[in-house]
Amino acid sequence: MVVDALEFSGAGRVLEGSRAAFEFTRLCQGLPAPQDTEIAWRVAGRRDAGTGRLWLNVQAQGSVRLICQRCLGSFVLPLQVANTVGLVRNQAQLDALDALETAGEGSDVEYLVADRQLDVLALIEDELILALPYAPRHDVCPEAADEPEPRDEAKPSPFAVLEQLRKH
Numbered sequence: 001m002v003v004d005a006l007e008f009s010g011a012g013r014v015l016e017g018s019r020a021a022f023e024f025t026r027l028c029q030g031l032p033a034p035q036d037t038e039i040a041w042r043v044a045g046r047r048d049a050g051t052g053r054l055w056l057n058v059q060a061q062g063s064v065r066l067i068c069q070r071c072l073g074s075f076v077l078p079l080q081v082a083n084t085v086g087l088v089r090n091q092a093q094l095d096a097l098d099a100l101e102t103a104g105e106g107s108d109v110e111y112l113v114a115d116r117q118l119d120v121l122a123l124i125e126d127e128l129i130l131a132l133p134y135a136p137r138h139d140v141c142p143e144a145a146d147e148p149e150p151r152d153e154a155k156p157s158p159f160a161v162l163e164q165l166r167k168h
């Protein structure tokens with residue numbers, strides 16, 4: 001899905017859709033199969049009325065299957081991306097912004113040289129890859145969850161509670 005980035009953002013256009021995670025082949029490199037989850041995505045262009053600056057809002061929401069680095073089991077992790085990318089017209093502009101940032105005077109906004117043939121899905125995929133955790137882990141690994149719960153003697157059984165209710 002290719003757009004002219006300057007025209008797209010200048011006109012405030014929006015593109016959105018949904019596709020299976022496995023169709024993002026770079027994202028799924030090294031991830032376990034099957035990648036049968038869905039990822040919804042949206043790219044919206046915006047032009048600041050005052051400054052004339054051009055922006056792209058990049059959003060994606062879905063999930064991917066990952067390998068837990070603790071127990072090596074696979075699990076599905078929700079992924080959410082929401083980023084705003086500034087567009088510049090050429091490499092010189094980008095270099096100038098980078099120089100500002102190095103000097104500690106720029107913002108930490110991400111900039112992109114506006115491409116006449118911007119691949120929207122590749123942009124989404126870049127953001128998704130950045131959102132992948134470096135060392136994915138279950139919150140609680142299944143092995144740990146399967147351990148029998150310690151018996152809590154202080155807790156009355158439901159029958160005892162019923163018995164108490166009956167007495168009143």
Ligand SMILES: [Zn+2]
Nearest residue numbers: 068071138141
């Ligand atoms: Zn685990």
